[in-house]
Amino acid sequence: MTLDRRNFIKLVGGASGLALAGCASQGPAVSAGSAAELMPKGTARRVVVVGGGYGGTIAAKYIRMLDPSIEVVLVERNKEFISCPFSNFYIAGLMNDMSSLTIRYDKLAANHGIKMVYAEVTAIDPAAKKVVTTQGTLAYDRLIVSPGIDFRTEEIEGYDAKTPEIFPHAWKAGPQSTLLRNQLQSMKDGGTVIISMPLTPYRCPPGPYERSCLIAHYLKKHKPKSKLILLDANPDVVSKKPLFTKAWSTYYKDNFQYIGGKKVTKVDVGAKLVSIEGIEDFKGDVINLIPAQRAGDIAVKAGLVGDDKKWCPVDAVSFQSTKHKDIHVIGDATALPSDGPPMPKSGYSANSQAKFCAQNVVNLMNGKEPVEFSGINVCYSAISDHESVSIASVFKVENGKIKSPATAISPADFSQAKMEHAYGESWLRNILTEMST
Amino acid sequence: MKQRWSGWALAAGALTISAAAFAAPPTPEMISFACAGCHGTNGGSAGLTMPSLAAQSKAAIVEAMKKFKSGERPSTVMGRLAKGYSDADFEAMGAFFSRQKIHFTNQTVDKAKAAKGADLQEANCSRCHLDDGKDGKDDTPVMASQWLEYLKMQAELYDSGKRKMPKDMAEKWNRLSKEDREALLHFYAGVSK
Incomplete structure (x- = not known):
């Protein structure tokens, strides 16, 4: 579905880019992106933001709030954004649809004078300071890239373009979430569900564990003869361990099994099988395979990833890329210099980073001294249909590295779990409202 | 503090860029x-x-x-x-x-309860919760237009003793019936201008 949509945009994108730009010298639509200049830059300084998720929307908005003399163009390939946080509720049948997770960009753009371009970015030219999109090229003074993640599927033998249609990752909310939900609902009672999660770092550290709780909750309620196995590539639980292990043993001990140190290296879609380093196989009726991750495709194409070829190294001040001048990267795609546990790849982290990126881009463009980072991450995870737990951290900078002076998880007796469930919902409303208005 | 970034800037500067040396x-x-x-x-x-x-x-x-x-x-x-x-x-x-302007939530409240609450506010609370709760004496918080659900959660915390109530407030609050307390919350939540 994503591919269809992209192809569709590519197909019409080149042509409409031509019409919009009105550029006489432009040839026919190019599938890789249109060379026609879109929105020729006037006298105003311009920041282009690539990606309208948790990071990009906030960066675009706060630049306009902090310095309205700077023109901001937000490039996003979809007309709607669906939040990954809380999509596990939908997958596990605790939410009827994803409408409460979906935002549009119209109000954000109107309220703050952000110029929206609905197109896919196909290339970035740091020397010429322009991005190439399926609608045409855009010149920038500074570029903020908030590309999210894509998957290192090449590390799994037998994984091809069709694999996620059978073994959904559901790690980008949308059609993949629906596919996994439908598979769970049509599975016979007595079936086996497998969640395979990758080594860190990946998007949303507690996410797979939350998913295991909510799917186990679904099975317990609707398919009590079924079981769920969580295959963790990491040797042990990497997020909120005391809380998740307690939830599993308290609520789901009869239908759930956690197995650490199981990295899926091969798949057999026909046999509904995942293999662990040639040693053992696991067979499932529903297999939720979450592959290892890296920065979103455009960051790789644009050479923004570091020597590891996975994540984008940036400084901890303005999130400026160490690879290309005048380009900043925020959110899941980044590798930040850290002292101690890094900022998790989460929506809240992206939100916090976007604001400092925005402020310091504005400061840099105005010849002002940048300010030091001071941000927050809060991640709520549901452990059942009415209880949630959280991790909360403050992040500051010390000696050029991001460090947390305070990090703590919910009390292990679940005494706050009902209240935190309610707070989690408010968090979602507030952060999505912040992104869309 | 002055030199905080210099080490890093040297390392990265060699690669490409002038990152901010000072923050x-x-x-x-x-x-x-x-x-x-x-x-x-x-x-x-x-x-x-x-x-x-x-x-x-x-x-x-x-x-x-x-x-x-x-x-x-x-x-x-x-x-x-x-x-x-x-x-x-x-x-x-x-x-x-x-420095931020008050945020009006424009939520729906029970009109009869809010009207009753307006009288109770005037008679009991207005010495500290100034201007319909849009302002507060000293460290008294702004109550006006807070979400009803939030106000109810706080009232429960007070009533259960988990959140300590200021003495002046306890004198008034403890005299109010359950219905009166609820009416007050509807009043504050409903303030919309």
């Missing part, structure tokens, strides 16, 4: 922007259980944060986060949020 401490607004993830842009909350911080007095914010940090005021996430901040940070947050 100033975060401004009050930059410290406070991080709060918006839960409390809304500029402290105007869209979440039914989350209070708006916009237009709270500096004293109200500072006092609340100190109590969250010490554990005197019960919380879930807030106390844990407060431990990552200094008193100076709390002052900065207070300075920022006190």
Whole structure:
């Protein structure tokens, strides 16, 4: 579905880019992106933001709030954004649809004078300071890239373009979430569900564990003869361990099994099988395979990833890329210099980073001294249909590295779990409202 | 502090770029922007259980944060986060949020209850909860237009003894019936201008 949509945009994108730009010298639509200049830059300084998720929307908005003399163009390939946080509720049948997770960009753009371009970015030219999109090229003074993640599927033998249609990752909310939900609902009672999660770092550290709780909750309620196995590539639980292990043993001990140190290296879609380093196989009726991750495709194409070829190294001040001048990267795609546990790849982290990126881009463009980072991450995870737990951290900078002076998880007796469930919902409303208005 | 970035800048400068060699401490607004993830842009909350911080007095914010940090005021996430901040940070947050315009939630409340609550506010609370709760004496928080669900949760915390009530408030509140208390909450929640 994503591919269809992209192809569709590519197909019409080149042509409409031509019409919009009105550029006489432009040839026919190019599938890789249109060379026609879109929105020729006037006298105003311009920041282009690539990606309208948790990071990009906030960066675009706060630049306009902090310095309205700077023109901001937000490039996003979809007309709607669906939040990954809380999509596990939908997958596990605790939410009827994803409408409460979906935002549009119209109000954000109107309220703050952000110029929206609905197109896919196909290339970035740091020397010429322009991005190439399926609608045409855009010149920038500074570029903020908030590309999210894509998957290192090449590390799994037998994984091809069709694999996620059978073994959904559901790690980008949308059609993949629906596919996994439908598979769970049509599975016979007595079936086996497998969640395979990758080594860190990946998007949303507690996410797979939350998913295991909510799917186990679904099975317990609707398919009590079924079981769920969580295959963790990491040797042990990497997020909120005391809380998740307690939830599993308290609520789901009869239908759930956690197995650490199981990295899926091969798949057999026909046999509904995942293999662990040639040693053992696991067979499932529903297999939720979450592959290892890296920065979103455009960051790789644009050479923004570091020597590891996975994540984008940036400084901890303005999130400026160490690879290309005048380009900043925020959110899941980044590798930040850290002292101690890094900022998790989460929506809240992206939100916090976007604001400092925005402020310091504005400061840099105005010849002002940048300010030091001071941000927050809060991640709520549901452990059942009415209880949630959280991790909360403050992040500051010390000696050029991001460090947390305070990090703590919910009390292990679940005494706050009902209240935190309610707070989690408010968090979602507030952060999505912040992104869309 | 002055030289904080120099080591890094040298290392990265060789690669490509002039990253900022120096960075100033975060401004009050930059410290406070991080709060918006839960409390809304500029402290105007869209979440039914989350209070708006916009237009709270500096004293109200500072006092609340100190109590969250010490554990005197019960919380879930807030106390844990407060431990990552200094008193100076709390002052900065207070300075920022006190400058923001009050956030009107325009929520639906029970009109009869709100009308009854208006009289109760005038008779019992208006000495500290000034101007229909849009302002507050000293560290008294802004009550006007806070979400009803949030107000109810706080009332429960007070009534269960988990949140300590100021003495002046307890004298008034404890005399009110359950219905009167609810009417007051509807009144505050319903203030919309």
